[in-house]
Amino acid sequence: MLVDPTQLDRLVAQIGEEILARVRAAEPVCASCAGSCSEACAARTGQVVAAGADRVSSCSRVASLAPSLAALIDHTLLKPEATRDDIRRLCQEARRHGFASVCVNPFWVSLAAAELKASPVKVCTVVGFPLGASVTAVKVAEAGAALRDGAHELDMVINIGALRSGDQETVLADIRAVAQAAHSAGAILKTILETALLDDNQKVIACTLARLAGADFVKTSTGFGPGGATAQDVALMRLTVGPGLGVKASGGIRSLEDLKSMVAAGATRIGASASVKILEAARA
Numbered sequence: 001m002l003v004d005p006t007q008l009d010r011l012v013a014q015i016g017e018e019i020l021a022r023v024r025a026a027e028p029v030c031a032s033c034a035g036s037c038s039e040a041c042a043a044r045t046g047q048v049v050a051a052g053a054d055r056v057s058s059c060s061r062v063a064s065l066a067p068s069l070a071a072l073i074d075h076t077l078l079k080p081e082a083t084r085d086d087i088r089r090l091c092q093e094a095r096r097h098g099f100a101s102v103c104v105n106p107f108w109v110s111l112a113a114a115e116l117k118a119s120p121v122k123v124c125t126v127v128g129f130p131l132g133a134s135v136t137a138v139k140v141a142e143a144g145a146a147l148r149d150g151a152h153e154l155d156m157v158i159n160i161g162a163l164r165s166g167d168q169e170t171v172l173a174d175i176r177a178v179a180q181a182a183h184s185a186g187a188i189l190k191t192i193l194e195t196a197l198l199d200d201n202q203k204v205i206a207c208t209l210a211r212l213a214g215a216d217f218v219k220t221s222t223g224f225g226p227g228g229a230t231a232q233d234v235a236l237m238r239l240t241v242g243p244g245l246g247v248k249a250s251g252g253i254r255s256l257e258d259l260k261s262m263v264a265a266g267a268t269r270i271g272a273s274a275s276v277k278i279l280e281a282a283r284a
Contacts, residue, residue: 008168016204019240069259069282072268074124074153074248075099075275078223084111091115093276101153103271105129106146113150124153124190127178130224132157132194136174143178147185154182155219155248155271157192163206164198171206175213183214190217190248190269193237196227200236207240217269221251228252231265238266256281 075094077086087108094102094116101122104112112123125146128134134142143154156178162170175191182189191210195203207218218237220229228251237247249262250271256278259270272278 012208015208019204070098072270073099073275074101074103074271076103076271076273094121095119109146109149109151122152125151127154127156130222132160136177140177140181143181153188155190172209172213179214188216190219191215192219194225195220195233196225204240217246217248219248223251231261234265234267
């Protein structure tokens with residue numbers, strides 16, 4: 001969707017006011033109570049589905065849900081000290097458990113692509129990570145290299161400083177350029193907002209710009225910022241983007257309870273390094 005730059009501020013402000021008004025009028029997000037499961041809280045489940053979630057957690061027969069839980073998860077290893085053997089192990093775990101993807105730093109994309117050849121597990125990598133402060137041309141070049149090496153999904157950090165400065169045109173153009181690079185190669189783009197650095201109005205603006213720029217997902221956090229995913233942020237992001245975009249919760253998700261609260265709030269993808277531990281808890 002192309003937007004007239006002279007109308008961009010007005011459009012985003014209008015959407016932001018509408019979204020925040022709905023948030024202020026809504027009930028608090030049910031992030032951790034026993035009623036977050038579908039059997040114990042049918043009314044809440046209906047609200048979650050209406051908000052755009054396409055999967056909802058349930059406390060009944062959790063072990064039988066483990067494969068669907070695995071399909072929500074990007075099995076992630078972004079530590080700078082990760083070794084070749086660590087990446088191979090990550091890929092083996094992803095293949096064994098049926099995770100949606102492995103998420104690795106760009107240097108490891110070619111290795112991950114080779115390890116996961118003929119596997120349904122996707123290869124995801126990061127762009128402009130973890131600060132988002134690279135110029136757009138560098139992000140596009142980084143995206144192109146990763147796509148040539150075999151990446152299927154890109155998780156790009158938005159220009160956080162530009163967003164906080166009110167420079168919406170720069171943020172929009174930055175996301176759009178990387179989205180076009182991803183889509184031209186048949187890949188998808190997730191935009192990382194780093195929600196812990198933003199107020200609610202800025203989160204709404206960032207989600208709106210991501211949608212206007214053609215991104216496929218909005219994502220909470222890098223895992224390297226001052227805070228990670230919260231159910232409240234996920235619910236706000238889902239409310240802003242509606243059912244048309246994915247919402248990825250990432251950063252600090254270390255337990256099955258964390259995952260369930262994020263899905264109940266509207267997340268359709270989870271980024272976690274504790275993925276195996278979460279599945280083991282589901283099957284216990």
